[in-house]
Amino acid sequence: MMKVTITDVAKKAGVSKTTVSRIINHNYAHTTEETRQRVLDVIKELDYRPNALAKGLKSSQTNVIGMVLSNLKNPFWTSVLEGVEDATRNQGFHLMICNSDEEPEKEEQYIREFRMRQVDGIVINPTVRNPDFFRQLVDSRYPLVVINRKLPGLNVNNVVINNVKGASMAVRHLLNNGKRNIAAVTYRNEHVSTWKERIQGYRTALLDSGYAAEDLRIVEAEQDSGKIKEATLRFLREHPDTDAVFSTNNMITLEVMDAIRELGLSIPERIAVVGYDETVWAKHLNPPLTTIRQPGYQMGQIATNMLIEAIRTKNETEPKQIVLEPELIVRRSSGAAE
Amino acid sequence: MMKVTITDVAKKAGVSKTTVSRIINHNYAHTTEETRQRVLDVIKELDYRPNALAKGLKSSQTNVIGMVLSNLKNPFWTSVLEGVEDATRNQGFHLMICNSDEEPEKEEQYIREFRMRQVDGIVINPTVRNPDFFRQLVDSRYPLVVINRKLPGLNVNNVVINNVKGASMAVRHLLNNGKRNIAAVTYRNEHVSTWKERIQGYRTALLDSGYAAEDLRIVEAEQDSGKIKEATLRFLREHPDTDAVFSTNNMITLEVMDAIRELGLSIPERIAVVGYDETVWAKHLNPPLTTIRQPGYQMGQIATNMLIEAIRTKNETEPKQIVLEPELIVRRSSGAAE
DNA sequence: TTGAAAGCGCTAACAG
């Protein structure tokens, strides 16, 4: 079974390659309806599929975009990926993905490889530890959209979710429910804006309500199975007057709830809980979990459309920054009056 | 900022394109260390990145594989994707993905597009509703690995997980824990082998233990938010002697547990539960959930390695069928003695 | 309305 090329089609239809090409690409500079039909028939008969590589080589556009994500395990990222995938299709593009695993070396290498493959542009959740490389990338005018995190000092297309707002919504909600000693639990991470912003939201909400800096209760632990639970246990034992916990991520929430259960404290009566990230399982937990919903799907979709827009305009429009708003989903775990 | 090509490098280094090509691809038919170094320096200086399109066009291999999955929302598929992604990288390949959403038309179109893009082969969870198309695909000797489901009557590379075994393990475990009236909850779906096999495993386990066909308790509902919960509620009300539920999928499990809670029945004392699919949240449910763990990551990994093997051997080896074994993870929800 | 020919960037005989 040999490969069938445009030449085969041309020969069999008794026309030139040019004509075939024009017909395929709807550049019919007034081709006769008759030849058009003949060529189309031959194409079907031979089951001809144009070689996208050759086309891309010639036109230096591949209609493929790349996505670099950093973590597939977290369902938040799955929904982002879905948004990217859908938007990609709707625009007639294809999607290549790879996973940096939060490692800057991988991130850099994968981007290089995307460029070698002539991928038209990329959507990325950056590790934020390759500042020079990204500066170069932006300078080279390679179409790029950064999502979920910010790249300090770089004027680049960016779609993020308002973390300060989300966190402070969560904390204010707890305050409104009469909670007074609210702890925040988070990963220790120097680089990533996300965490810093959520903690900042927690801080602002409390300070605005008249708390002093010393009243803040911030629990930090490594991003490592079990560490968060340990840290939470230790903290709750040392600060038994804590009456609410704000958790900054969906995986953290699960460990926090385990810790509370292990201490035999009831949720929400003794300790209220609000988690970051809405998930499929949140409403099925016991008690159902109050969460901050992040529009991940939308973020993916918007970023992709932005990227493709940039590709179409040869990246000549000024970079845009978009901030999406999170949403509070109230369930029983936060002790709200029903 | 112009694109730099192999010609630029050759010119600047004062050698021919051939030499540069050889050096890049480590085909140094004894190139002088000196010229090698010089060329390498120029490559770095010019920040030359070979155009993979041109290379692919010439060598008619792109080192890209495609994956067609049918559902990104379920975390089981995320772990499969991870396995595929990792294996792809480890073999120096790249990955393109798309989502058929269980729609046969999309599935077919995406595969066609993969082939146009000269993707070297694909891994797919098929909708099983394109039998003719797949037969053609196999006949054309296009490298292909089918995962998770079986394509009846087609001799093709296949990696699946033993569903009959998994289901019967779950049911036997419940029997061993003294449960006698075990219901199975599942989606209604004509096409997909997965569910039929899980129900078959349930059936076999019970029949083998001396139950009659009339004793089977199979609850079916549409795959639609809330339907499963409704159906479960109805069934448990009509059959109050039911003392255990085997759920055939992780999403179903969540709804089943909701239903049981809504009826005020304790898990596992009054009703024991075993769920299909291990998830991050299973051990954090209340009570922690006994599950059947499916080696999804491995399935992805093995399928990918198989595919790349097929690509390397030009698909000349006989198709292989691999069946992976699931594993029972015992937690409190099934009422096991600790 | 159609075709001939050049060339996208790369690799691989074949020659030297």
Added chain:
DNA sequence: CTGTTAGCGCTTTCAA
């Protein structure tokens, strides 16, 4: 050890 040359399959002037 290195270079010349001929394509891979397609698009696109330019000419007919």
